[in-house]
Amino acid sequence: MTKRFTHLHVHTEYSLLDGASKIPELVAYAKELGMDSLAITDHGAMYGAVEFYQECTKAGIKPIIGCEVYLAKGSHLGKNNRGMYHLILLAENDTGYHNLMKIVSIGQLEGFYYKPRVDKDVLRTYHEGVICLSACVAGEVPQMILQDNLEGARRCIQEYIDIFGKENYFLEIQDHDLDEEHKVSAELKQLAQEFGLGLVATNDLHYVQQNDAAAQDILLCIQTTSTVDEPDRMRFNNDSYYLKSYDEMEALFGDCSEALSNTNKIADRCNVKMEFGHLLLPEFPVPEGFDAVSYLRHLCEEALPKRYEVVDEKVRKRLDFEL
Ligand SMILES: [Zn+2]
Ligand SMILES: [Zn+2]
Structure with missing residues (x-):
């Protein structure tokens, strides 16, 4: 028999103030x-x-x-x-x-x-x-x-x-x-x-x-x-x-x-696979012809006159920066 054993009961330092294993x-x-x-x-x-x-x-x-x-x-x-x-x-x-x-x-x-x-x-x-x-x-x-x-x-x-x-x-x-x-x-x-x-x-x-x-x-x-x-x-x-x-x-x-x-x-x-390297964000549905970025810009452009009495250069620059 090969000398094989697996520890299945293991506390690490994440058993806070109880486990000391780094x-x-x-x-x-x-x-x-x-x-x-x-x-x-x-x-x-x-x-x-x-x-x-x-x-x-x-x-x-x-x-x-x-x-x-x-x-x-x-x-x-x-x-x-x-x-x-x-x-x-x-x-x-x-x-x-x-x-x-x-x-x-x-x-x-x-x-x-x-x-x-x-x-x-x-x-x-x-x-x-x-x-x-x-x-x-x-x-x-x-x-x-x-x-x-x-x-x-x-x-x-x-x-x-x-x-x-x-x-x-x-x-x-x-x-x-x-x-x-x-x-x-x-x-x-x-x-x-x-x-x-x-x-x-x-x-x-x-x-x-x-x-x-x-x-x-x-x-x-x-x-x-x-x-x-x-x-x-x-x-x-x-x-x-x-x-x-x-x-x-x-x-x-x-x-x-x-x-x-x-x-x-x-x-x-036991076989668990964790995947890294990509974001796990929820899909947000956007109308036809838009992607998430262009739809956000669209909504902001639409709302701009409601927020500002005068949409001048300064306001536009600010919006571009924020976006
Ligand atoms: Zn216990
Ligand atoms: Zn224990």
Whole structure:
């Protein structure tokens, strides 16, 4: 078996005050490790997508455009419940990319309450072309498992299958040495069998190199307005949230090789093409015999006597200049 692995859960510096990976360094290091595909899944936003796409393309790495969205408990329009889940969405094709932009925009414009949030109705409407992973321990299914609510977990899984389709929904397993993750992974392996779903191994990547952990910790302090010395502040449990090599991922998930190889299968399925170099402006219909430029001049000429009592040389010059 070739040593191939694709990171599908990746936070860059565009996960503001949470991710410390600068895109050029991230892509360069993935390249150095021999990876041929890489995803971007920032928290609730896609600000980094274009830079990431261009940087990956330059390096000969396939960019997989995604997002780790926040899912409201209940409607994303309700603004009284701070609780929310995480969910990874990846664009499988151009339709999926456009749907992802729609989902993320709805989160920012309609669902913002502490974080940009969407709900399952939004996912139902814009699911086409989107591959979904069940996310970290903050995902809905993992949360059900952690509450020992296996029936709830099953109900959720069925709901996600109904939304995305069996081929487009994967159960995500992570290992940053958290007890919660071990418990969740054990159950997810069972549930994957039960539902005939694919497992996928990810590292919740927040920085490129292991020794970047301290810098990311400071970002987190800025975000949560706490100081590094505060004992009970929010912090990551260790420094394992970096861009791990194939061997490192294999060491963690070797007993579940399907979860490793599925990352590549998903990467192979994801094909989004961004086009640059031309303007994407709406067509404005103009009457026969005009183009946009001549019609604008026509309208201005027509309106000129209405605006000025005397249309003299000075006014004409001004119009030419403005046009
Ligand atoms: Zn997460
Ligand atoms: Zn994450």
